[in-house]
Amino acid sequence: MRIMRGAPGAKVLAFGGYQPAGVVTNDDLAKTIDTNDEWIQSRVGIKERRVAGPEETDIDIAVQAGGKALAASGLSASEIDLVIVATCTLEAQIPNAAARVAHRLGIQAPGAFDVNAACAGFCYALAAAGDAVRAGSATNVLVVGTEKLSQWVDWTDRATCVIFADGAGAAVVGPSETPGIGPVVWGSAGDKSDAIIVKDRDSFLHQEGQTVFRWATTALHPVAREACERAGVDPAELAAFVPHQANLRIIEAIARKLGADKAVIAKDIVLAGNTSAASIPLALSRMIERGEVESGGLALLLGFGAGLTYAGQVVEIP
Amino acid sequence: MALTEQEILAGLGKIINEITGIPASEVTPEKSFVDDLDIDSLSMVEIAVAAQDEFGVEIPDDQLKHLKTVKDVVNFIQN
Numbered sequence: 329m330r331i332m333r334g335a336p337g338a339k340v341l342a343f344g345g346y347q348p349a350g351v352v353t354n355d356d357l358a359k360t361i362d363t364n365d366e367w368i369q370s371r372v373g374i375k376e377r378r379v380a381g382p383e384e385t386d387i388d389i390a391v392q393a394g395g396k397a398l399a400a401s402g403l404s405a406s407e408i409d410l411v412i413v414a415t416c417t418l419e420a421q422i423p424n425a426a427a428r429v430a431h432r433l434g435i436q437a438p439g440a441f442d443v444n445a446a447c448a449g450f451c452y453a454l455a456a457a458g459d460a461v462r463a464g465s466a467t468n469v470l471v472v473g474t475e476k477l478s479q480w481v482d483w484t485d486r487a488t489c490v491i492f493a494d495g496a497g498a499a500v501v502g503p504s505e506t507p508g509i510g511p512v513v514w515g516s517a518g519d520k521s522d523a524i525i526v527k528d529r530d531s532f533l534h535q536e537g538q539t540v541f542r543w544a545t546t547a548l549h550p551v552a553r554e555a556c557e558r559a560g561v562d563p564a565e566l567a568a569f570v571p572h573q574a575n576l577r578i579i580e581a582i583a584r585k586l587g588a589d590k591a592v593i594a595k596d597i598v599l600a601g602n603t604s605a606a607s608i609p610l611a612l613s614r615m616i617e618r619g620e621v622e623s624g625g626l627a628l629l630l631g632f633g634a635g636l637t638y639a640g641q642v643v644e645i646p
Numbered sequence: 647m648a649l650t651e652q653e654i655l656a657g658l659g660k661i662i663n664e665i666t667g668i669p670a671s672e673v674t675p676e677k678s679f680v681d682d683l684d685i686d687s688l689s690m691v692e693i694a695v696a697a698q699d700e701f702g703v704e705i706p707d708d709q710l711k712h713l714k715t716v717k718d719v720v721n722f723i724q725n
Contacts, residue, residue, distance in 0.1 A: 370686070537688070538687055538690075538710065539707050541688050541691050542691045542707065577688055
């Protein structure tokens, strides 16, 4: 038996992001539930979020983000041979999202699978994509994080409906002579599986806010540091820190403890809400579009969420 | 050696000041975190984590929700 030899390294060729058109402000929510703009902004840092209408599916928004990343990469659909979709909020679990997204984008017969690591899903999928390119099992990979959380949220539950939102983000990963995607640090804490949960198919998303906040503000900065160490990068060298956009106070706490003094800290949550597996590529694609980060700089990505699961890696900004 | 109430109060005052900006002098035993000091549930978690580092006493989330006043936290740490 032989083994394949892949590329010496893998890198992200392009990012892309997409948000549905429907804006829901804090004042909109305050009309139907007992909450207000000040409460939401001080607790979670969100000003507004986007919600897809009934005509726009989780697959539709994934296709939008994937199409943007593919166009920005300069590759044609025929050059993609693996599609990985990270999601935990599909309306129906069968068939998977990846094959449908690939078909809609005109990508012919690629390997296609979904990853469910909730809000950490994009970093898991990106690690799998980079490893596949280096192992020779794929040449170019489309990675998409897509979530339609609005269909799993109880819109009368003020503890969750103010936080979660819809969106998609994507990356195209291809071969490279030098490392462009650093070693992943990933793990889980299944003893806290009840902390973020949809109990059954008739239930809505439930979150133990204090448990998640305590875990996120105490357990994750060591993961962030280890991802830097494994890549041989000092946190002070980072051009950007893009954690999952869970809660502005969590983002700021991890950033403070990480010591990424020169890094632009992603705060996309303010206008996007928490979009789970979509949040990291969505945030970074917008930072690139706005010119906040330069090509060639290093960004630390850090996903964390239900499971509980987490994963982080350093990437070179395309 | 067990800490005195005054020592714990002083430590809590410093922690609460660092996390919320509330002057340590306002952190007195009878004060309610929510009603008097306007400290929200997430800041309470940060205070509990910092108190664990300072005093070596873990305050789990299921206990934290029962600690309504500064005095409740002092008693929890002492006992």
